Amino acid sequence: MLGVIIRIIVDTDNPTKASAYILLCITLPILGCILYFAVGINYRKRKLYCKKLDIDQSQSDKAMRFITQYRSNSERILEKDFPEFSKLNTLFSHEPLDFATHNNSVKILINGEEKFSELLEDLNKAKHHIHIEYYIYENDHIGNLIANLLIKKAKEGVEVRFIYDDFGSRSIRKSIVPKLRKNGIKAYPFYKIAFINFANRINYRNHRKIIIIDGETCYLGGINISDKYHNTNNNRLYWRDTHLKVIGEAAWSLQNIFLADWNFCSHENIVPTTHYFKIHSKTSHPQWTQIINSGPDSEKPDILFSYIQAINSATSSIYITTPYFVPSTELLTAIELAIRRNIDVRILVPGISDSVIVNAVSKSHYAPLIQSGAKIYLYQKGFVHAKTMVCDGKIAFVGTANLDHRSFELNFEVNAIIYDQDIALDLEKNFLIDLEHSLMIEKDYWLSRPKTKQFFEKAMRLLSPLM
Numbered sequence: 047m048l049g050v051i052i053r054i055i056v057d058t059d060n061p062t063k064a065s066a067y068i069l070l071c072i073t074l075p076i077l078g079c080i081l082y083f084a085v086g087i088n089y090r091k092r093k094l095y096c097k098k099l100d101i102d103q104s105q106s107d108k109a110m111r112f113i114t115q116y117r118s119n120s121e122r123i124l125e126k127d128f129p130e131f132s133k134l135n136t137l138f139s140h141e142p143l144d145f146a147t148h149n150n151s152v153k154i155l156i157n158g159e160e161k162f163s164e165l166l167e168d169l170n171k172a173k174h175h176i177h178i179e180y181y182i183y184e185n186d187h188i189g190n191l192i193a194n195l196l197i198k199k200a201k202e203g204v205e206v207r208f209i210y211d212d213f214g215s216r217s218i219r220k221s222i223v224p225k226l227r228k229n230g231i232k233a234y235p236f237y238k239i240a241f242i243n244f245a246n247r248i249n250y251r252n253h254r255k256i257i258i259i260d261g262e263t264c265y266l267g268g269i270n271i272s273d274k275y276h277n278t279n280n281n282r283l284y285w286r287d288t289h290l291k292v293i294g295e296a297a298w299s300l301q302n303i304f305l306a307d308w309n310f311c312s313h314e315n316i317v318p319t320t321h322y323f324k325i326h327s328k329t330s331h332p333q334w335t336q337i338i339n340s341g342p343d344s345e346k347p348d349i350l351f352s353y354i355q356a357i358n359s360a361t362s363s364i365y366i367t368t369p370y371f372v373p374s375t376e377l378l379t380a381i382e383l384a385i386r387r388n389i390d391v392r393i394l395v396p397g398i399s400d401s402v403i404v405n406a407v408s409k410s411h412y413a414p415l416i417q418s419g420a421k422i423y424l425y426q427k428g429f430v431h432a433k434t435m436v437c438d439g440k441i442a443f444v445g446t447a448n449l450d451h452r453s454f455e456l457n458f459e460v461n462a463i464i465y466d467q468d469i470a471l472d473l474e475k476n477f478l479i480d481l482e483h484s485l486m487i488e489k490d491y492w493l494s495r496p497k498t499k500q501f502f503e504k505a506m507r508l509l510s511p512l513m
Contacts, residue, residue: 101306102343108318124334127465128334130360130438131465133359134336134352134359138336138351143299143302144337144338146463146465147295147298147334148295148334149294149326149329149332150294150332151292151293151294151329151331152333152335152462152464154444154469154473155267155288156287157275157277157285158275158285161267164291165192165257165265166191168259169196169259170195172204172259174261174321175206175207175259175260176196176259177207177305178207178208179210179252179255179257179304180254180271181215181255182215183215183222183272185217185218188273188275189271192271193222193225197226197231200230201229206231207231207312208231208233209252209307209311210233210236211236214251214253214270236251236307236310236311237252237311250342251457251458252457253447253457254266254303254460255268255289256300256303258300258301260324261301261321262293263292263297264290264291264292264293264297265290266290266460267290267445268287268445269288275287284427284428284429285428285431286432286480287431287432288434288476290444290464292462294329294335296462297323300337303339305318307458333468334465334466335464337463338352338445338461338463339459340447342457342458343458347454349453349454352463353377353443354377357377357381357384360389360437362389362439363390364389364391365394365434365437365474366391366392366393366394366434367393367430367432367434368433369431369432370449370453371395371450372450374451378414381420382415382418385419390421392420392481393423394423394425394477394480394481395408396429397424397485399429404450406507407507410504413500417493421487422486422487423486425480425483430480433447433461441463442464442466443461444461444464444473445461445462446459447459
């Protein structure tokens with residue numbers, strides 16, 4: 047046991063997380079040791095991710111050399127148009143292809159009903175390549191419908207590359223994946239899981255949901271490839287989610303992320319060309335879009351930093367939707383400071399959860415925020431899985447990252463920040479519609495709940511650094 051505790055101290059950068067593991071190992075030695083070796087080992091420093099970081103950097107350098115001449119002076123223009131939030135772009139402008147691009151057309155897609163019909167139409171129009179990277183891809187109606195369309199396009203000569211998370215998409219390993227490969231489509235698992243390395247690899251998953259078509263049309267957001275996201279095909283729980291369709295220069299960043307992940311999975315080395323990094327014609331209403339990604343191979347938790355910077359910059363309102371609310375101390379502090387600045391802070395979370403423990407941990411954070419003046423709503427129509435934030439009705443966040451430690455530190459994630467009032471107000475309108483199907487938590491009721499419930503939630507909160 048002493049050896050395990052020493053390893054926790056040496057290997058864990060976060061002192062709160064280290065303390066939680068040590069406490070668990072002392073009070074419940076067997077469970078604590080199993081949990082630490084299963085999900086707690088800090089693999090960020092290990093050789094594999096050092097190798098991926100090198101691959102990422104090499105890919106980004108090649109892409110940057112290719113598109114630098116087309117990069118606009120986004121810092122100066124954004125500072126003029128969005129003075130409160132221009133620091134967001136500056137914060138990441140030193141990162142490869144994390145700068146905001148102007149020449150984009152953005153569309154919000156609500157639920158699978160809107161996403162899948164639009165996606166199928168765009169996939170069918172593909173001429174040169176289709177790049178797909180998903181956490182969950184199911185062997186069901188929509189999964190097979192898309193797979194058959196990919197096969198059709200491959201037979202027409204379109205390059206199709208497919209990355210699937212080996213854990214999240216485990217249902218297609220012996221069904222859809224062999225069918226794709228048989229028909230000439232290159233398909234690779236991200237970070238393949240085997241029994242011998244299950245403990246190390248289960249914790250670091252590719253939670254991204256990316257599609258790039260012909261280097262121009264892109265999809266990203268919270269909606270996986272599964273029938274449960276399409277409420278017409280889903281006979282179970284109503285599923286509320288949000289996705290984006292982006293046409294334009296933001297494809298450069300998403301393409302760069304995909305190709306870096308592809309080179310890591312396939313051991314190929316794709317050379318940037320105008321097919322992959324397309325020079326886009328001007329749109330009639332260009333919309334600033336910035337792509338932020340992070341993962342175990344990142345030096346810093348950039349997505350967490352982007353949320354904190356946006357919250358600190360807001361002057362009137364912050365509307366957050368997240369299925370899992372297990373905020374870090376830094377994020378919680380930023381939200382509480384926003385409330386003290388008299389910002390209208392509203393947070394929408396599931397009223398129906400898919401995890402008892404995560405739900406309890408989330409609830410343990412509600413009381414201090416409610417006491418400070420935040421309005422927290424429990425969605426009642428079904429399960430809300432969207433990951434969005436709107437600040438001041440001016441900028442919008444849509445992506446794959448939940449507001450929890452797993453998304454900020456452990457998983458590979460990608461978010462889009464849209465600096466556009468039309469998009470922000472559209473997302474805000476949908477947020478307010480969702481509130482009509484929600485119950486606001488009353489402070490007196492919440493604080494007077496049975497002590498046993500509150501104790502259980504606070505006890506589960508001790509596990510939050512481990513989640």
